Amino acid sequence: MTKKVTKAGSISRRRLLTTASAGAALAVSPFRINLLQAEEAPIKIGFPVPLTGPYGAEAQDQVRAGQLAVAQFNDAGGLNGRKAELVVRDDKLNPGEAATRTLELVEKERVNFVVGSLSAAVQLAINNVTKERGVIFNSISQSDAINEAADFSKYTFHEALNPHMTSGAVGRYAFAKFGKKVAFLTADYAYGHEMVRGFLEVGKEFNIENLGDIRHPLGTTDFSTLLPRLQALKPDILCISNFGRDQQIALKQATDFGIKKSIQIIAPLLSHASRVAAGPQAFEGVVGGCSFYWGIEDKFASTKAFNDAFRKMYDGKLPTDYGALGYGGVRTVLEAVKGAGSVETDKVVAAQESLKYDYYKGPQYYRKCDHQSVQSVLVIKSKSKDMKNESDVFEVLSTEEPNEKYLRTCEALGHKS
């Protein structure tokens, strides 16, 4: 028995040595590159998004459009034949879950890049994991904190708008038009807080009066106990800063309470998927912002091309705002990979920093200090009649053109100029 084991052991040791020396010989030979490439796995992009839970509708669109960006990259030949692949995970809108899934994506799936998230809080959890491990993360949901020096790293990119830009654009439009007395109904987490801060900041220019801010937990299904109070404040504008299903229910119930009769409702972001899920009645007349609306295809060839490709891949469906972000987030990383000619992190970071791109919504670029994508913000209003198709849900009221003056300065964010 003992003898046998020893024998087997010695054979395997000999085999190991042979293999190792062959490997070493290969490593120094010029053939190794080709050989490695043939064996190379696809370029993997980890994609953690909240597929289940209150933001599920939006997250599914992110995945669809992300898949489109990957398909286009692969159809165009990939990186010298090397294909890309999207590895989708459900982060359940929970920072802890997202951190675990991201760690898995990085350590087990060995993803080259991470794109995703749909929450101001969750993306910071993902970013913590990726920046520690030196993996590029392109965030496709709103956050101000992710731009700030404390959370930023050179591996962190932010393709989405941030609350400062969004609330700025919506505030400049609404405060000039609808009145100065403003009440807030806010989802009680980073997204809501940052939006309100942004509105109050831009509100200073218009001397708005803050009548009060009522906060509700994420995932609230009944706002009936909050609405009488807001109504009693008698504001000109009710600013509802929440998202996904919370937004759908809040707008529906505010409509039921007759709030729209005397008060203009605004929202920092009007989500396309939520508008479709909640129906025209709930969103009627509400003004808000967005990063993308398919209807700007008359204005930009890139939008038209993106819409057409999306339609073709998904039976005539049109992309939504968050879908477009999924596309933009994945496409910018893959274009940077092409530009760098490699998946090596530092090279891709440099290539992505130098992108001046127009992939789906007009010109954009990443600001050097915080990797925030400088881009336009659309101010939109929900339609309830004259809709040409099921995606014809918004009317673009105005566009704030891309300009660094609408971002907080690099110094204010704590970056060394």
Add this chain to the structure above:
Amino acid sequence: MAGLSFDLIALQLFAGLALGAIYVLFAIGLSLIFGMLTVVNFAHGAFYMVGAYVGLYLISIGGNFWICLVAVPIAIGLFGLAVERVLIRPLYGRGIDYPLLLTFGLSYVMVECVRIAFGKTGYPFDTPEVLQGAVDIGVGYFPLYRLFVIGATAVVLLALWLFLEKTSFGLIIRAGARDPQIVRVLGVDVSRVWLIVFGIGTAIAGFAGLLAAPLQGVIPEMGGTILAEAFVVTVVGGMGSIGGAVLAGLLVGVVVSMTSLFAPEMAKVSIFALMAIVLIVRPQGFFGRAGLMS
């Protein structure tokens, strides 16, 4: 924030009662099933959700809300009968955790089936036209539809009370809940009684789901949040007590509403704080029978 007026407090109180009516409607089905069958029905939220989807489907094929008010409870009740007969019945007499685990698993299966059939994203569910808008109730405007929900809840409660207290079948049900052994000895088919009780409980859950749909739209996960709140209501009211569920449901609604007025961020926690206080002072709840769980 300034602006606390009598009208606002009165309106807030009313909003609390209206919210409480929704809790009551959801919780009585749960309480009925537990009180009579000692089955903790974790799938109650799933029946509620399926009720909303059945309503959605009926309307999409040309039905209207008023037809749904009758058809949905019947459909969900029949479904409940099938579930009891096939899945729950073999587990009677095996302890409280068997049906609990079964219904817990069943709720996942039901949610997943609905996701497959209708998709993961939600659907709008318009308030029936005649019930749209808000009416002046003296202290402020209140949505007409919510008043309708209060009325519908009252009707269901009255019907249930009449059925249980004034019919001979109701007498058998109450007797069966107290001592199934004796009832069986007297020649009554207890399993048939339980079957019907489970059917009624789930029918009310489906009805509640349909009523909730115009308030918040329809989504596969809609039964999840309300289930947690409904368990608080049944525990506070006393496990298995229908009267307790009514009182506790209204109380929870008012507590949430009043907390929302003064400290909105505490509103969600206040439900559980209330439960903790009640459990410390009166562990069996308002009208609970001690020892039902053992």
